[in-house]
Amino acid sequence: MRIDGRVPDGATEITTGQANRVWHIGGREPYILKHYSDPARATNEAAALALLTHHRAPSPRLLHADVDRQPAWTAQSVTQAEPVPAGQFLDELVGPLAAVHAIPGTHFGRLAGAARHPTWRDYLHDRLNLYTATAPGLVTVAAALRQDLDRVNLDIEPRLLHHDLQPGHLFRVPDGPRLLLDWELAAFGDPLSDLARLAVRLRLLSPQSVLTHGLTPAGQRRLGLYWRLHLIADAALATDLRVQAHALALTAGTIT
Structure with missing residues (x-):
């Protein structure tokens, strides 16, 4: 055919x-x-x-x-596969996600169809600019996050990120591998950003419980900053009003 x-x-x-x-x-x-x-x-x-x-x-x-x-x-x-049940999602995500995060990148940001950034910090600043241009009411929380991002070491090697992890995007082939679907938002960056975005998708009150065993204090710090950034993204861009309201409620309490 x-x-x-x-x-x-x-x-x-x-x-x-x-x-x-x-x-x-x-x-x-x-x-x-x-x-x-x-x-x-x-x-x-x-x-x-x-x-x-x-x-x-x-x-x-x-x-x-x-x-x-x-x-x-x-x-x-296409293969004969079925979604991994939500209750097993985190356990079965570990292996596929490790394989994805092992793939090196050539720049920071989306793979194609968008501006490429020479550093991860530039990419994160660009995202914050987009969110505040879309939702000026978020300028204060975005400025606080920008200051906190500028206080941490973000000199990392770019790795492939799915950047839209959520139940329903991981499928299980009977007696075979697990497959991650829907790569429209894929980017090169810090793998911890994938985990922070997942925590936001799961509507957790903290990102610390999402596949983060053995993180260094510096890693925990970056994870929390990325979580705040993804909350601001949902507060600015989410089309589902419930998702937006949840993100706005949490965002209001993230200024430290």
């Missing part, structure tokens, strides 16, 4: 409410077809999947993509 981004007859839509549309394409060589509302996200996910495929990482393989078409699309490999 030729993959050209069109939805063939007999395709089964499996879109789950996000802005994108997703189909399962059956046949002798089944695949997942994804159409994107934001071309930049398509570009980034295609770059992430190509890198993951190269490293034989625990993710779908990129089969084809056309990020310049309207709509932009990717075709990804």
Whole structure:
């Protein structure tokens, strides 16, 4: 079957409410077809999947993509897999996430479709600028976080981050590996940022309990700062009003 981004007859839509549309394409060589509302996200996910495929990482393989078409699309490999139950999510995430975080990066920030940054600090400052431009009411908490970020050592080697970890993005192949899906927000940076973002997605009151055994005091400090940054992101950008309200409530108490 030729993959050209069109939805063939007999395709089964499996879109789950996000802005994108997703189909399962059956046949002798089944695949997942994804159409994107934001071309930049398509570009980034295609770059992430190509890198993951190269490293034989625990993710779908990129089969084809056309990020310049309207709509932009990717075709990804599909396996017989099911979501890991929420109660087992953290335990089963450890192995796949370690494999992902072992992949080195060439810069900081999104892999493609966005500005590249020479340092992790530059990337974090850029994110804070975006959040305050979107939500000026967050200027005070963002300024406090910026000052705290400038007090810690952020000279790290860039590593691949999923940056959208949450239950439903980890799948289990029967008698096989665990696979991480949905790489639109992938970036190069500090692996602790992945854990902090996960803590926010799980609506935890602290990030310290999320896969952080054996962290140094410096690591714990960075983790807490990233957690505050991801809370500000949700407070500024979340489209779900419940998520936004939760982030705003926690953000209000993070100025130290």
